[in-house]
Amino acid sequence: MSEKRSNFPLPLSSVTGGTTRKPAAPAPVATPQTATQNARSNQAGPAPGAAKPQAGAQPPQPQQTLARSDLMATEAPRRAMAARVARQGVKDPQVLVALETVPRHLFIEEALSAQAYADVSLPIGHNQTISQPYIVARMIELLKGSGRPLERVLEIGTGCGYQAAVLACVAKEVYSIERIKPLHELAKANLRPLRIANLRLQYGDGMLGLPQVAPFDGIILAAAGLDVPRALLEQMAIGARLVAPVGAQVQHLQRITRTGKSEWTSETLESCHFVPLRPGIA
Ligand code: SAH
DSSP states (O other): OOOOSOOOSSOHHHHHHTSSOOOOSSOOOOSOOOHHHHHHHTTTOOOOOOSSOOSSOOOOOGGGOOOHHHHHHTHHHHHHHHHHHHHTTOOOHHHHHHHHHSOGGGGSOGGGGGGTTSSOOEEEETTEEEOOHHHHHHHHHHHHTTTOOOOEEEEEOOTTSHHHHHHHHHSSEEEEEESSHHHHHHHHHHHGGGOOTTEEEEESOGGGOOTTTOOEEEEEESSBBSSOOHHHHHTEEEEEEEEEEEESSSEEEEEEEEEETTEEEEEEEEEEOOOBOOSSOO
């Protein structure tokens, strides 16, 4: 597979350029789409997403139309954020473009939106956080690593959906599981206006993986366990990679490569700080 720069069915540049899409009446919302607004507008939303990607994404609802002015206003901070992450050591150009493309402020509560492009994790409710842009980029870079194409990728811990959107720019199919129902709903609402056709969200216990879709070419955990669940190791394709924070108070990124039917190798990398991986659903 050739590397894609973006999988958005509607390139965001065309939205910011204002040439491709006419907003549905009424006119697009001029204020930032925020997690809170989205959660509110999603209260009567559809049932949780099914597992298989299908051609064509749900059309955005009028109140969820991306505001062009809003996207343009955040173009410079997005570029600056990607440049900063590059200075911090992330080199993969596709990952940096993805970081520059996804409007992170859409995933953050309005009260915190001034910090949307700072390199910080921020609260998203339910004692969970949106990950730092640097760590999102770093983990995806580690997942890509060898240049093996990322056809099918699984993320454990959707949260507000930000990392899933970034992943969808670099992988052909992305599946993301969240165990907290209101966060799963929030991610759906946040992602809907972006119309990402190659991303499927699943409500459930990510420690069990998604056996009906496996094997995966890459698996990313956005929450830290004391070790990596066996089910996830079993759902890796041979040659695939898994990147996960491992530990409790002290955590490190771990990268696991499946080298054979019953063989895996593991590298322990930099320290990190993630919310805990928990079993079951909430
Ligand atoms: N990916 C997010 C980060 C979310 S924080 C981002 O883009 O910033 C980690 C998330 O992992 C939390 O929402 C938490 O509820 C979820 N989580 C923890 N254990 C889980 C499990 N077993 N299955 C699925 N999600 C889990």
